[in-house]
Structures are given as structure tokens and as C-alpha cells.
Amino acid sequence: MVKDLVIIPDPLLNRRSTNVKNFKNIKRLMVHMRDTLIANGGVGISAVQIGKLKRAFIIKDHNFIPIINPIILFVEEEQDSKEKCLSCPNIEANIIRPEVIGVQFLDLDRKMHTMKFEGKLAAIFAHEYDHLEGILISDLVGSK
Numbered sequence: 612m613v614k615d616l617v618i619i620p621d622p623l624l625n626r627r628s629t630n631v632k633n634f635k636n637i638k639r640l641m642v643h644m645r646d647t648l649i650a651n652g653g654v655g656i657s658a659v660q661i662g663k664l665k666r667a668f669i670i671k672d673h674n675f676i677p678i679i680n681p682i683i684l685f686v687e688e689e690q691d692s693k694e695k696c697l698s699c700p701n702i703e704a705n706i707i708r709p710e711v712i713g714v715q716f717l718d719l720d721r722k723m724h725t726m727k728f729e730g731k732l733a734a735i736f737a738h739e740y741d742h743l744e745g746i747l748i749s750d751l752v753g754s755k
Contacts, residue, residue: 612642612643612646613643613647613650614643614644614646614647614661614662615661615662616651616660616661616697616698617659617660617661617662617698618698618699618700619698619699619747619749621698623659623664624659624660624698624742624745624747625745625746625747626664626745627664627743627744627745628657628659628664628665628666628667628742628743628744628745629664629665629666630665630666630680631665631666631667631680631717634719634721637665637667637719638719640658640663640665640667641667641669641677641719643661644656644658644661644667644668644669645669645675647661648669648671648675648697651697653671653697654735655668655669655671655735655736655738655739656668656669656697656739657739657742657743659742659743660697660698666679666680666681666743667679667680668681668739668740668742668743669739670732670735670736670739671735672732677718677719678714678716678736678739679716679717679718679719680716680717681714681715681716681736681740681743682714682715682716683712683713683714683740684713684714684715684725685711685712685713686709686711686712686713686737687709687710687711687712688709688711689707689708689709689710690707690708690709690710690730690733691705691707691708692705692706692707692708692731692734692738693705694706694734694748695748696738696747696748696749698742698747699747699748699749702748702749704748704749704751704752706734706738706748706751706752708733708734708737708738709733709734709737710729710730710733711727711728711729711733712727712728712729712733712736712737713725713726713727714726714727714736
């Protein structure tokens, strides 16, 4: 089901999300996030962008990758990432992001994954992770 996007200046977007502890409704939340992502043509979406302060997001590669309770283990190098955000319409910014990012996260079955993302996927992961911390690209403009 496609949900309404939370858009700036809504203060919810600047709040830190909490860990997912109850997995009872997480699959439904992820379906709503995926449907909303598809409907809006994005490459990533976090739970806060549809009004839920949970540490969960989806990034789109060839498939949709559900990310729950992520932890960043390391970052390497930097890249200049040209970014837009579904919650910040009419803003496009060049943001410094990691070129490589090592992470741990849970999937929908509570299985822990340790992965390394590189290039564009590293930038998308970092962008969505920022949402969990209450940070938007509008906060980072000029961070070059």
C-alpha cells in the first residue's frame, strides 16, 4: 500500500529512530515502504519517511534490500554523491559520502547480515542511514 510521504519541514524527520524490537508488523511496514518507493521513483526509503520512527529502510539495487537495525562498521574513502530525497522535494545537492561502507543489519527473518556496499549503493545506504539519525540532505548542503 502506497503511503503519504513525510515532507520537510515536518519535525518528525529530524528525530532519531528507535530500534525495531517487535517484528510482528515489520513485513507489512516494509511492503508499505517498497510500494511507496516504487510509486515515487526513488532508490531508497526509510520508515520515518512514511511516518514510522523505526530503524528500518530499503535500498534498491537489482532487487529491494530490506535493512533493519543497521550498524555501520567502517567507512573507506569518499565520493561526491549527487542526491535527491523523497522528503526534500526541489532539493538536489552534492554530498560527500563514503565510497565503501561496511555494515551489519537484520533482514525480515531476523537473520544478521554483514555486508560491504561500494559506490552508488554505499551512498544510498549512507543517505538512508542518515534518515535514521534525523539528518536530511537539506542539513548537509554545503558539507563539501
